[in-house]
Amino acid sequence: DQQVKQNSPSLSVQEGRISILNCDYTNSMFDYFLWYKKYPAEGPTFLISISSIKDKNEDGRFTVFLNKSAKHLSLHIVPSQPGDSAVYFCAASASGNTGKLIFGQGTTLQVKP
Amino acid sequence: EAGVAQSPRYKIIEKRQSVAFWCNPISGHATLYWYQQILGQGPKLLIQFQNNGVVDDSQLPKDRFSAERLKGVDSTLKIQPAKLEDSAVYLCASSLSGQETQYFGPGTRLLVL
Numbered sequence: 001d002q003q004v005k006q007n008s009p010s011l012s013v014q015e016g017r018i019s020i021l022n023c024d025y026t027n028s029m030f031d032y033f034l035w036y037k038k039y040p041a042e043g044p045t046f047l048i049s050i051s052s053i054k055d056k057n058e059d060g061r062f063t064v065f066l067n068k069s070a071k072h073l074s075l076h077i078v079p080s081q082p083g084d085s086a087v088y089f090c091a092a093s094a095s096g097n098t099g100k101l102i103f104g105q106g107t108t109l110q111v112k113p
Numbered sequence: 114e115a116g117v118a119q120s121p122r123y124k125i126i127e128k129r130q131s132v133a134f135w136c137n138p139i140s141g142h143a144t145l146y147w148y149q150q151i152l153g154q155g156p157k158l159l160i161q162f163q164n165n166g167v168v169d170d171s172q173l174p175k176d177r178f179s180a181e182r183l184k185g186v187d188s189t190l191k192i193q194p195a196k197l198e199d200s201a202v203y204l205c206a207s208s209l210s211g212q213e214t215q216y217f218g219p220g221t222r223l224l225v226l
Binding site (some may be wrong): 004006009034036041042043044045046049089091099100101102103104105106 | 117154155156157169208217
């Protein structure tokens, strides 16, 4: 039962262009969503999050959009840089669930110079 | 501020052997998590501690996996006996009190032959 899905295993974009990573979820109890970034041989690092009371959250080059009716969120990176090349995980949690995170499978982003 | 420490970084064992992983969370973090990340998948929560008590171990295969956090700081995760399907990266994470951002260690990569 995959409650959080990232259907694109990989994405390749040109430096300076926009990267859009997508994530879908099935559990309507999820009310907090996060994106983590992972470099090889390192643990995931927190990137950006969004509460279900919002539909957009922005932090520098990173923006997360949430569409609750479609149970869909996306991460936009503008402009993309070669250092953004990594695996990106979407994660979700439900309030009152002590912070338990359910992760998607990850999307590998390659930004070409 | 020191991050989450894990050791060893790599371990190769034969099936039916036992193995133990160690985690030292960020100082002051009450909540500690162990995740299993199989190749091509996102991290899956195995067990969550709040101080030295277990909050969630619903996905821990208790017939072979055990974990403890005796003094509410360091934690160990043990597998006995190991199976081929236990080959994965074992990630430890910590957070201040369970509802905040989780910070991950670099992980222990286990290969069971």
